[in-house]
Amino acid sequence: MNTSPTTPVESIDVPILGMHCASCAARLESALRNTPGVTDATVNFATARATIRYTPAQQSPEQLQERVRDTGFDAILPQPQAGLDDLPDPNQSPEALAELAEYRELRHRFALAAILSVPVVLLAMGGHLIPAIDRWIGSILTGNQRFFVEWLLTTPVLVIAGRGLIADAWRVGRHGSANMNTLVAIGAIAAYLLSVAALLQPQWFLGEHAAHLGHASGPMLPIYFEVTASIITLILLGNLLQSGATRRTRSAITSLMNLRPATARVERHGDWAEIPLREIRLNDRLEIRPGERVPTDGTIRDGETALDESMLTGEPLPVERGPGDRIIGGTINTIGRIRMEVTTLGRDTMLQQIIRIVQQAQGTKPPIQQIADRIAAVFVPIVLGIAAVTFLAWWIWGSPENRIAMASLASISVLMIACPCALGLATPTAFLVGTGRGAQLGILVRNAVALQHAERIGMVLLDKTGTLTEGKPTLTEIHPESGWSESQLLQWAASIESGSEHPIAKAIVAASAERQLALLPVDSVRAIPGKGVEGICRDRRVQIGNARYLNELGIPLPMDEIAPGETRMGVAVDGTLAGWMSVRDPLKATSREAVAALHQLGVRVVMLTGDQRPAAERIAEEVGIREVRAELLPHEKSDIVAEYQHQNIGVAMVGDGLNDAPALAQADVGIALGTGTDLAMESAPITLVRGDLRAVATTLQLARQTMATVRQNLAFAFAYNALSIPIAAGLLYPFTGWLLSPILASAAMALSSISVITNALRLRRFQPSQPVFERGTD
Template sequence: MGTELVLGIDGMSCASCVRRVERALEQAKGVEQASVNLAGNRADLRLARGAMLEPVLGAVRDAGYEPRIAEAVFQVEGMSCASCVGRIEKALLTRPGVVRASVNLALGKVTVGYLSDALSPGRLRDAIREAGYESHAEEAAPPVGDSEGASLRYALLVAALFTVPLFLVSMGKMLPGLGPWMHGLMDARGWMWLELLLVTPVQFHAGARFYRGGWTELRHLNPGMNSLVMIGASAAYFYSLLALLAPGLFPAGTAVSYFEAAGVIITLILLGRYLEHIARGRTSQAIRKLMGLQAPTARVLRDGEARDVPVEDVLPGERVQVRPGERVPLDGEVLEGSSWVDESMISGEPVPVEKGPGAELVGGTVNKHGSLLFRVSRVGEDTVLSRIIRMVESAQADKPPIQLLADRIAGVFVPVAVLVALLSFVVWLLLGPSPALSYAFVSAVSVLLIACPCAMGLATPTAIMVGTGKGAEQGVLFRKGTALELLGQVDRVVLDKTGTLTEGRPALTDFRVVDGEEDELLALVAAAESLSEHPVAEALVRAARERGLDLPPATDFQARPGFGVRATVAGQRLDIGADRYMRELGVDISPLTAAAEDLARRARTPLYVAVDGRLGALIAVADPLKPGSVEALERLREQGVELAMLSGDNRHTAQAIAVELGISRVLAEVLPEQKASEVKRLQAEGKRVAFVGDGINDAPALAQADVGIAIGTGTDIAVEAADVVLMRGDLRVLAAAFRLSARTRRTIVGNFVWAYGYNVALIPVAAGVLYPFTGLLLNPMVAAGAMSLSSIFVLSNSLRLRRVKLAAETPGTSSRQIGRTGSSAPIS
């Protein structure tokens, strides 16, 4: 099994950049698989065991881009000899993502170069600690990628500073009143010299990035956005320069200046890139929000006193204090104290959860009132919050099928556009009106600029990033970007019954008293059942405690498996059990027989209570539906999804529950090992199937389904096997996930329609197809502006997903679900 690694990459700007980097990485030694994401500026790699990083980084640099590498310096305690140096360097260099490690024994320092998207300083310190040494961070150099925004902003300011006066000089000569005055001040060649002075810093300083990237692209015979901009702007610049220095070489009327076009082209494209950079940053806002939930320090009890310690220094098993209003720093188990904790960042549920000794705490949640002392169980990347962040990052980097198609198209689109530009130039030069050279030049440059495939490369990843982030805010974790696209195309949803549609544990649903007071009799029943370990007994005891009833002591307890139990409570003999037990005791149950049969038809287990040999009550116990299940399934049906329920129960019980839920197709009496084959059978009918489950035995079915959906309150194995994780048991979140998927897919399709439609429609216009009919020929400056606007439109359209209102954001309580425990109302 290879090593999974994330590599940040700076300098990519369009879909052709993605293809170039992917090809370079796939050919690099040791790389088994590479997937590049433009919106995230990252590559997800799988390296062969023992593969070196240098060939991978070299491949990225040779392709014309810069791998994102950070540097950290640690002060290390306890080093004493050369073997210590070797041990620490080896421990660091064996960590995937470490580029170099150098130990200075005299100064007690270690300097580490590492991939900032794959590792954190905390993980590096873990490696040093595992080697047997303690360390603390002395300094850290930020990764190169952090300067991208500043670099773009600087280039844009320089370009604007010179382009604004350049544009005014160029256009001013054509304005009535101002033109004659300018021509009187200086002749046309004098103004061209001034334009040359103004445009040169824009061309070769502010626009240097296009030349660096463009030459690299052309050297690899793989033109992209940089080479298109470089060719277009250079053509305008050098055409004008030659017209200024040697006008006699040009046909009459064609020795004109396009300096302002060169300057405006570069400035507009820099503006577009800067706005893209800002918008792309917003697409990953969800990740930054999640990271912001991590507390920087923990109040750890060490040597009898509380100390504020960086969270990366806390070890499993240590005791940590959390005061009211503080964020829980790490995962753990409460030892002392009680409080209410806001876990909305995990579950999306706004109501705080009560915590006491034995309760589990999740790092990143907020302690509301009391003080808590807990024992740390998970640290670093093992915490729930870190796992959530990894899931979202992985989904954002994943490539759905539609993006793979887009990458392939982009790989041939740019070379075709260059050929169209050359063809346009030749046709205008041979057939165009006088001055033909000027017309040929303008059309060719406009085609080159319009053809830039930025919008194509951003169409899918930006929508995936915003969609997965929006889902994370609502408690829906898409572990794969493909799932976000495919979920909205699912035809049929198969739901496991126990733990998914139902609570997964028996509960008291009905209590009908023949004679006497209900709470008083329930207390006696619960007291008798408190001596039993049967799940039904647990349900009765729990119901009594939820009502706040005091249970009297029970004696003389006897249990008869398959029949019932007997005990003496408060001087009265209680018998609780099935109808056959009552008949054996000679208790007349005929007054409640019809009601019991009705309960059985509704998948509830009826039990009778006899007090001193006389019928006292009818009890019903069942695995109740989760709140919101009926409402959630109604929402799914409204979205055109077929529903099926899978259960290991007998057909009668499963069918009764399905009727309450409104599900027509039931797969009953299915053994755990048969679940995956049932899903496969449904897929064989030509349907895209999603499976929803929460147990260990659901993992094969989750993996078999086109989209596996795990309830996050279930087991870790089920979660790891799934494509989508619902962080709370409320199935209305499932309906919200379908809605989000459908909206995201519509956004992706809309982005592609715009990106491709824009290119396909405007390239002929730029080439001059409309000129013979309308006299319209696209100006290169307009083409540059339109190209930038296309990318900004795609990004803005994707960011609209952040405002999507999901039905599960404010879940209400279904009027059709059961009310308080013990009600005789049906669960339907």
């Protein structure tokens, strides 16, 4: 539906109950997209969730829920947020409880089906399986009696254990559609009714030979009660295993949710008490002892420690934290006792934001999934047609004495083996696990499209300041002249610079604070734009500035042996050089390693910076980058991204600042550092939580591994259906005399889905190759 640009649009993400295959998801997605007021809808079978964008003026969440129910499914609407401190237990959420109830019912139905199906199979096939048992049964029951016992045991399997499958097939059929359960229900009911008819009216099938029914030498009736019982049992087993495996693909989300401790130690009226997490309030003071998890985001007020942030950032080593440092809820306090002040609660915490981003990413669809979705949407009707053609072919060309049996077996086998579940699960399960594993490594992927595009990246453009470098100038050297000490020179310079917001001034003041040097009283401080600053300290004129400024004052500043990216500032007192200081934006400790890792992956690396070319080239040389584009404005960075894109190269842009936002949005894949600005992170579909450039190479490796898994799954799913359907239809019978049993067809169908999920689960063990994390240290 088209809406005007001014029409307000909202989005809702809801769990869906009752989906059993990819065609279910495709049908619901189509129904939602055709609903008035819905601008877009995506239904993900693997995550069992729907993301719906709608105009509130035409639809409400409750109306959308009714639309879902009308289509034959159910949706669980999100609970209203109680407040900043609302942190619901993920295991007690409505969707988790509904999913658990559905799983338990499925388990009970499977148990009933399995208990009753075993004797049915022994009665029908005992002679082939366990001859001794078959002889014992034969001594108790005649042929007719055996068939009636099979009928008696199979009926509750079909009516009770299989009622959910049949009800779902009926519900879907009433809407003029079909899904996996349509195939199962038709096959199971057809085998059951055929068997009942053959048992009650044998003359319809045997004619004059009906009198010999039950004798070993007599003709065989098409009685397949064991097929009905086994099909339902195997389908329920497959659904049970698939439900468990699918939940394991969401283990990353569950692990993140379980990072929150249940209680926190809080100060109340001068005393410390253990209280439930939901009772914490903003500005509360909490105490975290060694070994405990940080309850929520906040700032350390007392104590020093080392925090294990590996689950949120992928950083394997504990990170030292002290007074004034921001800490993240869910991290582990390893050694020291600390006290913190709560600054963020509920949905605004880093942990909750990460969970939302991962959930949103897992609900999106990459372009490669569109192929499978289109096929799954029409697959079931095609299979029904193939099953009908198979039945007619065997009816027409099969031998007269067994054509009903052969036609029934072949058509039922086609229905059983051709479920498109493996095809529907092939792509979303791989992306589900891939994005979850990325979150564990500190890589937040906002949508699956970005992960697919990241696979074909051949060029990475790196910003310099804040990306390759720390983005925070640091005082690296103090060189006093005769009569001055380092501490004295730094103290005077910091006193003059203390009122300035310039990054270099902040570096000098910070260095003074680290040495615990008290600031001196100053007067008449004024900035000289582009040059420096001057003022009066202890009745002496102090002038601080770059080489050009001091040269104008007739005070030459030594400028030999300047390191890459270094800025040298002179300090003059009463017209005489008192000394000089060097300030530098230092390289991140991992920048060289990160560039080497990208080169190892065969990726071309280019630096984009607004800095002067000489300084940029020195930094590039130091980290191993051979191509530099310098002195760029923000829009020029974006133009360069487009320039490279026109060369048919997959381009990723990595940045952290406001000036990187246009280039991040233009790139095929924008990668923002979590230590950067909010705008940069909003402009990029991928965020590196801890700002470590090595994670760029990890992202590309993860994307390549995820896409390789997707292709493996799709290849298997296509090959499975391409080979299995002709075999089930009896293609090999003229050459081998072998016809696939519907029981084996059901087992093969269930195993195909499990194999696809199991292959995707291998991504949970993904580890980046060297040198990304293991060569060198931070």
